[in-house]
Ligand code: ATP
């Protein structure tokens with residue numbers, strides 16, 4: 133008894149949190165801007181059907197938040213009091229999926245609506261009582277959380293106040309348990325509950341804070357921002373497969389450039405990309421420019437609805453970390469090209485310890501990098517063969533990226549730009565011109581690099597030496 137009393141005093145989760153109300157603020161249709169027709173009609177019909185079957189059901193999370201901000205939602209999530217099995221029993225096109233927790237996916241052609249059962253937050257000291265469904269490790273990180281709960285508990289276990297808004301399309305009312313509407317108006321990312329504890333429960337919330345701040349152009353509220361730096365190293369313990377998914381969301385949502393700045397400022401970049409973070413320390417200008425340029429280009433392509441590949445992004449994020457590794461291997465006597473290959477292999481292997489980049493992306497990363505060694509060698513039929521290579525475009529874009537970050541390539545990018553625009557006879561002439569240069573392979577003339585000590589130093593220390601010298 134005494135122990136229980138003591139625990140309840142100690143555990144902040146036992147008492148209502150500062151930001152959670154036991155009864156929500158209810159906004160009726162005249163008090164908010166949402167309209168039922170803005171939501172996916174499939175999601176609305178799921179909610180209606182669950183309610184008709186006697187369950188509570190709401191639209192929740194990102195879709196409510198985004199529509200309040202006049203942003204088109206990425207997807208529509210439903211939260212309900214029905215268990216996954218009960219949901220499945222209501223819909224023929226429903227499938228229970230379960231990774232970290234059980235969810236139901238309801239399929240309508242290409243559209244998938246995710247239906248989640250209300251869940252509760254873990255009482256911090258409940259380990260023994262609930263060990264089958266929930267558990268934490270010694271640092272407080274939640275390892276499993278499949279504890280169902282009430283609507284109020286569901287609001288409380290959500291990450292940010294702006295993500296804990298529930299919309300009922302039938303009554304057209306919004307339920308706000310955590311002052312989310314207030315934070316939307318004030319453009320603030322604020323964790324529900326005690327920030328430090330909520331980050332410890334799930335360190336990925338630190339990345340989510342940054343992602344939403346960048347996407348929505350919100351600030352991170354002071355108390356939610358201050359614990360991030362000291363807790364950032366906790367990301368090292370997150371399974372690498374989950375981090376891969378999170379990093380894709382961070383960099384492929386159209387706000388990668390500002391996300392990167394925030395990650396660096398909050399010291400979240402280091403646990404994600406340790407080698408690149410070192411490069412950022414040793415060669416700040418070059419590394420920062422190259423990564424920012426790559427990310428800004430990606431953002432632009434996404435805005436223009438052009439395809440983007442994670443391989444190109446990872447190739448850019450990791451490239452500045454290569455020279456240090458190449459240099460170390462060369463100092464041990466390894467010739468330049470094998471050193472480059474070995475360094476690339478090592479770097480990718482190391483990176484995959486943190487972020488599990490699937491093979492379908494690591495292969496093209498290597499190909500983009502290999503292409504950097506091949507682009508200077510243009511003599512004979514080489515240039516035309518390169519042009520036919522399916523990776524040429526990515527390799528060429530990557531070359532331009534390196535140049536825009538200040539890498540010295542002796543006009544190689546411009547040469548390739550011209551070559552692509554030329555007709556056959558002009559191309560033959562361009563190749564002939566190359567052989568009159570001192571280097572018969574068509575690599576950028578070495579002489580010029582050697583005359584400039586400062587330049588040479590930069591080529592070695594600042595950017596990978598891809599000319600094979
Ligand atoms: P978007 O889909 O636009 O990226 P979202 O807010 O819908 O944003 P999801 O990852 O789809 O984000 O998650 C849906 C909801 O689930 C969130 O709004 C939040 O309420 C809750 N949620 C997701 N991840 C966490 C987490 N790690 N901790 C607590 N709540 C979470």
Ligand code: MG
Pocket residue numbers: 193194195206207208209
């Ligand atoms: Mg979502």
